[in-house]
Amino acid sequence: MLENLTDRMSKALRNLRGIGKLTEENMAEALKEVRTALLSADVHFKVARQFVEDVKAAAMGQEVLASVTPGQQIVKIINDELVKLLGEGAGQLLDKKPLRIMLVGLHGSGKTTTSAKLAKRLAKEGYRPALVGCDIYRPAAIDQLETLCRQENFRCYTDRNSKDVPKIGRAGMEWAKEQDANLIIFDTAGRLQIDHDLIEEVKKLRDKIVPDEVLLVADAALGQEAVNVAQHFNDAVHLTGIVLTKLDGDARGGAALSMKTITGVPIKFMGTGEKMDDFEIFHADRMAQRILGMGDVVSLVEKA
Amino acid sequence: MASFFSRFKEGLKKTTPTFYKIFGKVGGIFSGKKLDASSLDELEEALYGADFGVETATEIIEEIQAAYKQDKSLRGQDAARIGATVLKRVLAGAEFSTDFRAHNPEVICLIGVNGSGKTTTAAKLAWRFKEEGRGVTLGACDTFRAAANEQIKTWADRLGLDLVASQHKADAAAVAFDAWQAANSRHRDILILDTAGRLHTKSNLMEELKKIRRVLQKHDETAPHHAWLVVDGSLGSNSIEQARVFHEAFGLTGLIITKLDGTSRGGALVGIYRELGIPIAYVGLGEQKEDLQPFSVENYVNAIFGIEE
Ligand SMILES: Nc1nc2c(ncn2[C@@H]2O[C@H](COP(=O)(O)OP(=O)(O)OP(=O)(O)O)[C@@H](O)[C@H]2O)c(=O)[nH]1
Ligand SMILES: Nc1nc2c(ncn2[C@@H]2O[C@H](COP(=O)(O)OP(=O)(O)OP(=O)(O)O)[C@@H](O)[C@H]2O)c(=O)[nH]1
Ligand SMILES: [Mg+2]
Numbered sequence: 001m002l003e004n005l006t007d008r009m010s011k012a013l014r015n016l017r018g019i020g021k022l023t024e025e026n027m028a029e030a031l032k033e034v035r036t037a038l039l040s041a042d043v044h045f046k047v048a049r050q051f052v053e054d055v056k057a058a059a060m061g062q063e064v065l066a067s068v069t070p071g072q073q074i075v076k077i078i079n080d081e082l083v084k085l086l087g088e089g090a091g092q093l094l095d096k097k098p099l100r101i102m103l104v105g106l107h108g109s110g111k112t113t114t115s116a117k118l119a120k121r122l123a124k125e126g127y128r129p130a131l132v133g134c135d136i137y138r139p140a141a142i143d144q145l146e147t148l149c150r151q152e153n154f155r156c157y158t159d160r161n162s163k164d165v166p167k168i169g170r171a172g173m174e175w176a177k178e179q180d181a182n183l184i185i186f187d188t189a190g191r192l193q194i195d196h197d198l199i200e201e202v203k204k205l206r207d208k209i210v211p212d213e214v215l216l217v218a219d220a221a222l223g224q225e226a227v228n229v230a231q232h233f234n235d236a237v238h239l240t241g242i243v244l245t246k247l248d249g250d251a252r253g254g255a256a257l258s259m260k261t262i263t264g265v266p267i268k269f270m271g272t273g274e275k276m277d278d279f280e281i282f283h284a285d286r287m288a289q290r291i292l293g294m295g296d297v298v299s300l301v302e303k304a
Numbered sequence: 305m306a307s308f309f310s311r312f313k314e315g316l317k318k319t320t321p322t323f324y325k326i327f328g329k330v331g332g333i334f335s336g337k338k339l340d341a342s343s344l345d346e347l348e349e350a351l352y353g354a355d356f357g358v359e360t361a362t363e364i365i366e367e368i369q370a371a372y373k374q375d376k377s378l379r380g381q382d383a384a385r386i387g388a389t390v391l392k393r394v395l396a397g398a399e400f401s402t403d404f405r406a407h408n409p410e411v412i413c414l415i416g417v418n419g420s421g422k423t424t425t426a427a428k429l430a431w432r433f434k435e436e437g438r439g440v441t442l443g444a445c446d447t448f449r450a451a452a453n454e455q456i457k458t459w460a461d462r463l464g465l466d467l468v469a470s471q472h473k474a475d476a477a478a479v480a481f482d483a484w485q486a487a488n489s490r491h492r493d494i495l496i497l498d499t500a501g502r503l504h505t506k507s508n509l510m511e512e513l514k515k516i517r518r519v520l521q522k523h524d525e526t527a528p529h530h531a532w533l534v535v536d537g538s539l540g541s542n543s544i545e546q547a548r549v550f551h552e553a554f555g556l557t558g559l560i561i562t563k564l565d566g567t568s569r570g571g572a573l574v575g576i577y578r579e580l581g582i583p584i585a586y587v588g589l590g591e592q593k594e595d596l597q598p599f600s601v602e603n604y605v606n607a608i609f610g611i612e613e
C-alpha cells in the first residue's frame with residue numbers, strides 16, 4: 001500500500017547512497033514504484049504516466065543529498081510537483097456581487113449539501129444568499145433543500161409544479177433579486193455525463209441564468225472515470241471550479257489530480273463532513289500528501 | 305458514448321461484440337489485429353482504467369503476455385478471451401443466491417457511505433420482491449439526513465410499499481426495532497432497512513450500526529439475515545477499504561454495486577471480492593424502480609470484454 005511508498009522507494013534506490021547523481025537508469029525502479037503508487041491512489045493511468053515523466057525530468061541530474069535517503073529525496077520532488085499541479089488557481093471564487101453559482105455533478109456527489117455549505121460560508125463574508133432548487137427528479141430533493149435552508153435561515157426558491165428546469169432557474173433568479181439577495185446558488189439534479197437529455201437540460205439552464213461560477217461537485221473517492229466525468233461536464237457547461245467532497249473519509253483522492261490535470265479546472269473547495277461547517281478552501285499541499293499517503297517525509301527533506 | 309452495461313439493462317440482449325468496451329479508443333487497434341509491444345502497453349493501461357486494481361490488472365496482463373510469447377500472431381479478440389477467463393476465475397463464486405424464505409421476516413439491512421444509493425436501492429428491492437408476490441416492509445432508519453424520511457416516503461407512496469418511519473433525529477435502532485415488530489405482526493416475508501449514509505472512518509456511526517443489530521436481535525437472534533453494503537460503482541480503490549471496515553464492524557453478507565449505467569466498469573467490485581470474498585447480490589443500473597439486476601459473473605465479464613456468447 002501507499003503508506004510505505006518511502007520504504008519501497010528507499011529499497012528501490014538503496015544502491016544510490018553516496019553515488020552522486022540521480023539518473024534515468026538508477027531511478028527506473030523507483031519511478032515504477034511511483035507509478036504503481038499513483039495508480040493505487042486512483043490517479044488516472046494517463047495522468048500517472050505523464051506525471052512520472054515530469055518527475056523524472058525534475059529529478060534527473062540532481063545531487064543525492066547526504067542527509068536523507070534518495071527515496072526520501074524523490075518523494076520530496078514528487079510532492080512538490082503534485083502541489084504545483086494541484087494548486088494552480090486553487091481556492092477563490094470570483095470576487096463579485098451579485099454572484100451566481102451553479103452546481104453540477106453525478107448522483108449523490110454532494111451538490112445539495114454543498115449548496116447550503118457554500119451559502120453559509122459566503123454569508124459570513126457578507127453575501128446575502130438565496131438558493132434555487134433546480135432538481136425536479138430526485139424524490140424529495142426539494143424537501144431536502146428547503147430543510148437545509150430553513151435550518152440555516154436562507155431564502156429558498158422552489159417550484160413543485162413545474163417540470164421546466166431552465167424556467168424554474170430563471171424565475172428563481174428573478175425572485176432572488178427581488179429578495180435583495182446578492183448570492184444566488186442553483187442546486188441541480190444528479191446526472192450522468194453521458195445522459196444526453198439531462199446534459200442538454202443543464203446547458204439550457206446555464207444559458208438562462210448565466211452563472212458566474214459553475215462548480216463540479218465530485219466525490220473525492222471517484223475512480224478512473226473521474227477524468228471522463230470532469231471532461232464531459234466541462235465541455236457541456238464550462239466549469240470554473242471543482243468542489244471535492246467526502247474528504248473526511250480516507251480516500252487517497254487521486255481523482256483530484258486526474259481531473260485537475262486533464263481539464264485544467266481549478267479545485268476550489270473541499271467538503272469534510274455532513275455538517276454545514278464542514279467545508280474548507282482547497283489546500284493543495286494537504287491533498288498532495290494525502291495522495292502520497294505521507295506528510296513527514298516532506299518536512300524531513302525540507303529541513304535537510 | 306453508451307453505457308458499458310446497457311446490455312444488462314436491455315435484458316442482456318445482443319450488443320456490439322467488440323473489444324472496445326474495455327479498451328475504449330484503442331479498440332480499433334485491437335479488435336481484429338495482431339498484438340505488438342505497444343498495443344500490449346496500451347492494453348495494460350486500459351486494464352488499469354477499469355478500476356480492477358493493480359493486482360488483477362497485472363494478473364490479466366501477465367497471462368496475455370505469456371500467451372503472446374507463445375504465439376506472436378495473437379489478436380485482440382484472443383486477448384479479450386484470456387482477460388475474460390482470468391476475470392471469471394477471480395470472480396468465481398461471486399454470485400449471490402437465496403430465496404429469502406428462511407425467516408419471518410427475512411431482514412435485509414442496507415448500509416454504506418453517503419450518497420451511494422441505499423435509499424433508492426431499498427425502494428427498488430422492495431418493488432422487486434413485491435412484484436414477485438412477496439410481502440415487504442420498508443424500515444426508514446435514516447433519521448439523520450435532511451429530508452431522508454420524505455425521500456423514502458415518496459418512494460413508498462409511488463410504489464405502494466409498506467413503510468415504517470419515525471421522527472427526524474429519532475434513534476435509528478428504535479426504528480429498526482419497531483419496523484421488525486410491524487413487519488412481523490403484518491406477516492410480511494421481508495423487511496428492508498434503509499440506514500443513514502456514514503463514512504467507514506467514523507467510529508461513532510459504525511457503533512450505531514452495531515446497535516441496530518443488537519436491537520434487532522432482541523426480536524430474532526439471527527437478524528439481520530442479510531447485511532448488504534451498497535457501493536457506488538464509480539468509486540475507485542477506496543471502496544475496498546470501505547468494504548473492509550464495514551465488514552469488520554457489521555459482518556457483510558453481500559454487496560450491491562450502483563450507478564453502473566454510467567461509463568464506469570465498477571471494477572472496484574473485483575477488488576472487494578478478491579480481498580473479502582463477499583458475493584455481489586445486485587447491480588444498480590439507473591434511478592428507476594426496475595433498474596436493479598441480480599449480479600451475474602458471466603454477464604459482467606462479457607460486458608466488460610465485449611464478448612458475445
Ligand atoms: N461525510 C460526508 N458526507 C457528505 C459530504 N458532502 C455531502 N455528504 C453527504 O452525501 C450524501 C449525498 O449528498 P447530497 O447533497 O444529497 O448529494 P447530491 O449530489 O445533491 O445528490 P443527488 O441530488 O441525488 O444527485 C448525503 O448523505 C450528504 O450528507 C462530505 O463532505 N462528507
Ligand atoms: N444513475 C444512477 N443513479 C442512482 C443509482 N442508484 C441511486 N442513484 C442516485 O444516486 C443518488 C443518491 O441515491 P440515494 O438512494 O439517495 O443514496 P443514499 O445512499 O441513500 O444516500 P444517503 O442516504 O444520503 O447516504 C440519487 O440521485 C439516486 O437517484 C443507479 O443505479 N444509477
Ligand atoms: Mg441533490
Ligand SMILES: [Mg+2]
Pocket residue numbers: 422423424446452498499500501
Ligand atoms: Mg439514503
